[in-house]
Amino acid sequence: xxxxxxxxxxxxxxxxxxxxxxxxxxxxxxxxxYVLVPTRNRVxxxxxxxxxxxxxxxxxxxxxxxxxxxxxxxxxxxxRSLHPINAHFENTNLAPLFREHRGTPIIREFSLYSTIMKSxxxxxxxxxxxxxxxxxxxxxYGEQVEGVWLYPKPxxxxxxxxxxxRELQFSTRKAEYVIGVSQAIASGELNLDALxxxxxxxxxxxxxxxxxxxxxxxxxxLLFGLGRPNLFPLADIGLQNALKTLWxxxxxxKAEEITAHFPEWSPYLSYVSLYLWRSIE
DNA sequence: GGCCAGGTGATGG
DNA sequence: CCATCACATGGC
Numbered sequence: 001x002x003x004x005x006x007x008x009x010x011x012x013x014x015x016x017x018x019x020x021x022x023x024x025x026x027x028x029x030x031x032x033x034y035v036l037v038p039t040r041n042r043v044x045x046x047x048x049x050x051x052x053x054x055x056x057x058x059x060x061x062x063x064x065x066x067x068x069x070x071x072x073x074x075x076x077x078x079x080r081s082l083h084p085i086n087a088h089f090e091n092t093n094l095a096p097l098f099r100e101h102r103g104t105p106i107i108r109e110f111s112l113y114s115t116i117m118k119s120x121x122x123x124x125x126x127x128x129x130x131x132x133x134x135x136x137x138x139x140x141y142g143e144q145v146e147g148v149w150l151y152p153k154p155x156x157x158x159x160x161x162x163x164x165x166r167e168l169q170f171s172t173r174k175a176e177y178v179i180g181v182s183q184a185i186a187s188g189e190l191n192l193d194a195l196x197x198x199x200x201x202x203x204x205x206x207x208x209x210x211x212x213x214x215x216x217x218x219x220x221x222l223l224f225g226l227g228r229p230n231l232f233p234l235a236d237i238g239l240q241n242a243l244k245t246l247w248x249x250x251x252x253x254k255a256e257e258i259t260a261h262f263p264e265w266s267p268y269l270s271y272v273s274l275y276l277w278r279s280i281e
Numbered sequence: 282g283g284c285c286a287g288g289t290g291a292t293g294g
Numbered sequence: 295c296c297a298t299c300a301c302a303t304g305g306c
Contacts, residue, residue: 123288129304130286171302173289214289238287277287 001064004057005073009081011056012103013049016076019107019278022127024135027148036148037075037110039068044146047076053103074227077105085268092264094272097246101275108227112192113185114151115225116207119217120177121170136168137178157182177212184210196226223270232269234258242276 013033020026020035027036034048043063051057060072073079082105089098109115121137122130141152141160157179165175184190190210195203203226204218213221219233233239240252247253265272 119287120289122286124286124301125288125303126286126305132304169303173301177289212289216288220287233287236287237285241287280287 001062003060003069005060005078006051007056007058007078007081009056009083010053010086010103011077011082011105012053013056013058014053015101015104016107022131024131025138025149036146037072038145038148038150039071040111041065041068042145042150043068044148045069045072047072056103075108075110077107077227085271088268089265089271093261094265094275097275097279098271101278104275104278106223106227106229106270106274109224111151112196112221112225113154115221116181116192116213116217117151117157117178119220120174120181120212123174123212123217133168133170137165137170140168154182154185158186174212181210181212192225200228200231223273228270230267230269232258232262232265232273236273238280239273239276242280245280246276 014030017028017030017033017035020028021030028034032048033050034046037045037047039045043065045060045062045068048059048061049056050059058076058078060069062068062072070079082103086098086102089095109118117137118134121134125133138149138151141156142150143152144150160175160179160182162172162175162179165178166172170178181190185192190206195206198206200222203222204215207213207218207221208215214235216233216235219231219236222228223231223233234255240258243249243258244252262269
């Protein structure tokens with residue numbers, strides 16, 4: 001089945017591909033402008049760009065399953081217009097930032113579980129080494145379907161020993177976090193799908209009870225796992241650095257100096273976060 | 282060699 | 295409740 005999609009808002013797929021290509025585990029082709037996306041049922045969909053930024057169109061190829069196709073649309077932000085967001089920032093101090101990143105959507109992670117694993121692995125590590133660890137993790141304990149790598153199942157990781165992940169050069173702490181959270185998910189104690197319908201605050205409170213999940217990781221889950229629109233992870237060092245550069249201040253801004261702008265930026269804080277991260281890449 | 286990285290938990294006041 | 299510190303390891 002091939003579904004054809006036309007969007008009535010600007011959408012810059014080249015930038016999406018550039019961003020996705022930083023993740024070595026994602027199968028894509030820049031020249032041919034497509035991404036292969038695995039869904040929860042271990043089926044692969046091909047998302048192919050056929051239009052331009054100003055006249056975006058796409059095809060989604062894969063089995064004709066309504067729920068799966070809908071989840072693909074959510075992952076790629078096809079289901080929400082960027083017009084209201086662009087309009088919202090036109091008369092703010094961030095207008096140049098939003099013009100620079102026009103047509104940049106929030107792309108979600110391909111699964112809720114992988115969002116958390118990836119976040120824990122990325123904690124406090126440079127991107128290069130984080131990618132090395134994530135790749136080893138997936139290649140060792142995940143599986144391949146039609147050439148696309150899938151993250152391991154929680155059930156698989158739940159049965160690992162700390163030593164197993166130490167071999168991949170995880171720190172002891174990181175290994176404990178990854179296995180512990182996987183055990184909670186595998187046992188059914190933590191149900192990410194059920195959690196997904198709660199509000200931001202409830203989700204955060206639930207997640208931070210688990211060792212290895214702090215405010216930053218909970219924020220990542222909301223922003224990149226669920227695509228929630230109004231998140232700004234204050235503790236994130238990258239965002240602080242981006243604002244320091246944008247505002248040309250000698251020091252990184254303090255939390256209060258950032259939150260002072262929240263009324264003006266809400267309810268689209270996530271887009272501010274996203275474009276700030278892009279601005280320092 | 283030292284500082285840093287898209288942090289977190291434990292500890293002490 | 296907050297400030298501070300150990301943790302762990304590659305990249306630069």
